[in-house]
Amino acid sequence: MQHCPYTTMNIPGNTVVTSGTDVSVFERQQARMKWQQQQQEGLFNGNDHQFRGLVEVKPDPGLQYGWPDFSDGCQGQAIPSLMEDHNLKKRKAHEDQKQKVVLKENSVKEKKIKGCSEENSAETSSKEKPKAVEGPKQEYIHVRARRGQATDSHSLAERVRREKISERMKYLQDLVPGCNKITGKAGMLDEIINYVQSLQKQVEFLSMKLATLQPRLDFDIDSLIMKEMFEVPAVAYSAEVANSAYFQVNSLLEMGNNPIDAMLRRSIGGPVSIPETFVVSSCFNQMQPGVTWDGDLHNLYRMEIQQESSTIPFQPHKFTGLYEGSNLKMEL
Amino acid sequence: MDVLERKKKIKLCADIALASAKNATTSWSIALISEAKKNDENEILVDNLLGPESRFKQQKIIRQMNSCHKRVRSKKILKKSCSISQRMKKMGPPKSNLAAYIAKRLVKKRTQVLQRLVPGGESMDEFSLIKEALDYILSLRVQVDVMRNLANATEVLNQSNSSNVFD
Numbered sequence: 305m306q307h308c309p310y311t312t313m314n315i316p317g318n319t320v321v322t323s324g325t326d327v328s329v330f331e332r333q334q335a336r337m338k339w340q341q342q343q344q345e346g347l348f349n350g351n352d353h354q355f356r357g358l359v360e361v362k363p364d365p366g367l368q369y370g371w372p373d374f375s376d377g378c379q380g381q382a383i384p385s386l387m388e389d390h391n392l393k394k395r396k397a398h399e400d401q402k403q404k405v406v407l408k409e410n411s412v413k414e415k416k417i418k419g420c421s422e423e424n425s426a427e428t429s430s431k432e433k434p435k436a437v438e439g440p441k442q443e444y445i446h447v448r449a450r451r452g453q454a455t456d457s458h459s460l461a462e463r464v465r466r467e468k469i470s471e472r473m474k475y476l477q478d479l480v481p482g483c484n485k486i487t488g489k490a491g492m493l494d495e496i497i498n499y500v501q502s503l504q505k506q507v508e509f510l511s512m513k514l515a516t517l518q519p520r521l522d523f524d525i526d527s528l529i530m531k532e533m534f535e536v537p538a539v540a541y542s543a544e545v546a547n548s549a550y551f552q553v554n555s556l557l558e559m560g561n562n563p564i565d566a567m568l569r570r571s572i573g574g575p576v577s578i579p580e581t582f583v584v585s586s587c588f589n590q591m592q593p594g595v596t597w598d599g600d601l602h603n604l605y606r607m608e609i610q611q612e613s614s615t616i617p618f619q620p621h622k623f624t625g626l627y628e629g630s631n632l633k634m635e636l
Numbered sequence: 637m638d639v640l641e642r643k644k645k646i647k648l649c650a651d652i653a654l655a656s657a658k659n660a661t662t663s664w665s666i667a668l669i670s671e672a673k674k675n676d677e678n679e680i681l682v683d684n685l686l687g688p689e690s691r692f693k694q695q696k697i698i699r700q701m702n703s704c705h706k707r708v709r710s711k712k713i714l715k716k717s718c719s720i721s722q723r724m725k726k727m728g729p730p731k732s733n734l735a736a737y738i739a740k741r742l743v744k745k746r747t748q749v750l751q752r753l754v755p756g757g758e759s760m761d762e763f764s765l766i767k768e769a770l771d772y773i774l775s776l777r778v779q780v781d782v783m784r785n786l787a788n789a790t791e792v793l794n795q796s797n798s799s800n801v802f803d
Contacts, residue, residue, distance in 0.1 A: 465763065500750070510780065510784055514786065515643035518790065
């Protein structure tokens with residue numbers, strides 16, 4: 305066949321990409337790498353943008369990506385440089401076919417994806433709703449069927465769903481202490497349930513403790529801290545710690561708005577390192593319910609120093625949210 | 637006011653502080669506030685704590701959530717009836733792959749329990765439930781730490797006060 309420059313390779317020139325099993329090894333591998341990269345990119349951009357990121361990247365397939373794992377895909381074929389040219393040309397020739405296939409897959413899966421996007425738009429807040437409403441028009445999940453797997457739309461959508469859930473499970477593994485060894489979904493869920501229950505019980509216990517400590521409900525934090533600052537130096541130490549705790553709570557709440565992003569950005573360091581150490585110290589705390597003050601002080605003090613070096617904006621309005629929670633002025 | 641009532645009030649305020657810090661970005665926070673409001677005696681307190689500006693936003697969001705609740709609930713009823721009728725028809729396939737069947741059952745039960753734990757979890761599918769649970773765990777942790785520090789601070793303060801009195 306004259307029009308196919310790649311007849312020298314073991315790939316028939318007129319492959320129509322309708323099912324995954326017909327796709328060549330290189331295409332499959334490249335698609336897999338691309339899918340992984342897109343997933344990562346999508347996750348880095350946040351969940352709202354996940355699908356949009358996929359849509360944007362899709363139009364330029366082979367031109368952007370290098371061929372890092374070439375040795376895997378070669379399997380004793382021609383020289384790499386030759387392959388590159390051939391594959392680039394093949395990519396361009398196949399783009400049209402691919403687009404058609406993608407569209408076909410999309411039309412079949414549209415219902416399922418629209419279901420997903422509906423749920424997504426329902427769960428996001430009113431601020432994000434306009435974005436999510438525009439989203440469904442573009443939200444097509446481009447999935448490649450892998451070798452040896454079923455290719456109908458149901459299983460593809462299911463696989464996408466399963467992958468999403470397993471990603472989330474990984475984040476939960478990092479959050480919940482002691483979950484590194486458990487791999488199954490059921491076991492993970494079990495741990496999560498136990499952790500949430502224990503946290504809720506701790507809240508109950510602490511609120512009871514606060515109730516017994518304060519004879520009246522008039523709970524003025526300002527005077528508490530001010531008094532501590534001006535009186536005994538040992539107490540002032542704890543006041544600083546309490547202050548720093550509130551500051552960190554602030555920053556943690558800011559982080560907490562995007563917990564997934566925060567966890568992803570952990571490696572970047574800087575102000576994000578604080579929630580990590582905070583989390584570490586809080587894990588520590590939970591293991592010793594009758595906590596010794598000294599250990600906490602050291603951790604929190606270290607974090608306070610870290611925090612001073614990094615510049616985290618202090619948002620007073622969130623702070624007052626916490627204040628209001630503890631300023632119980634009840635008229636009896 | 638006795639201790640138990642005080643404790644309830646404290647817990648309520650802590651929950652509301654937790655949920656309002658999220659500023660209505662997650663559905664569990666909305667659900668928490670709406671649950672707190674359902675109790676008549678707490679409603680006034682909640683409104684006072686949150687402030688008048690938030691009231692309109694909250695009402696809008698609650699209305700939206702109710703509509704989506706109804707939709708999800710009707711979907712679930714439909715699914716259940718379909719699955720029951722299907723189950724009546726075929727009894728063979730579940731027993732062939734027993735391990736997977738049992739595993740699925742376990743996961744289902746546990747997701748149900750988790751739905752009960754996370755506020756507003758009944759009207760969520762599995763995927764968003766996990767995301768909400770993640771967020772909820774983070775915030776709960778923060779809450780626990782703040783309360784613990786607060787309790788310790790008041791303890792120390794009380795001790796110093798009592799020692800000052802004796803001096």
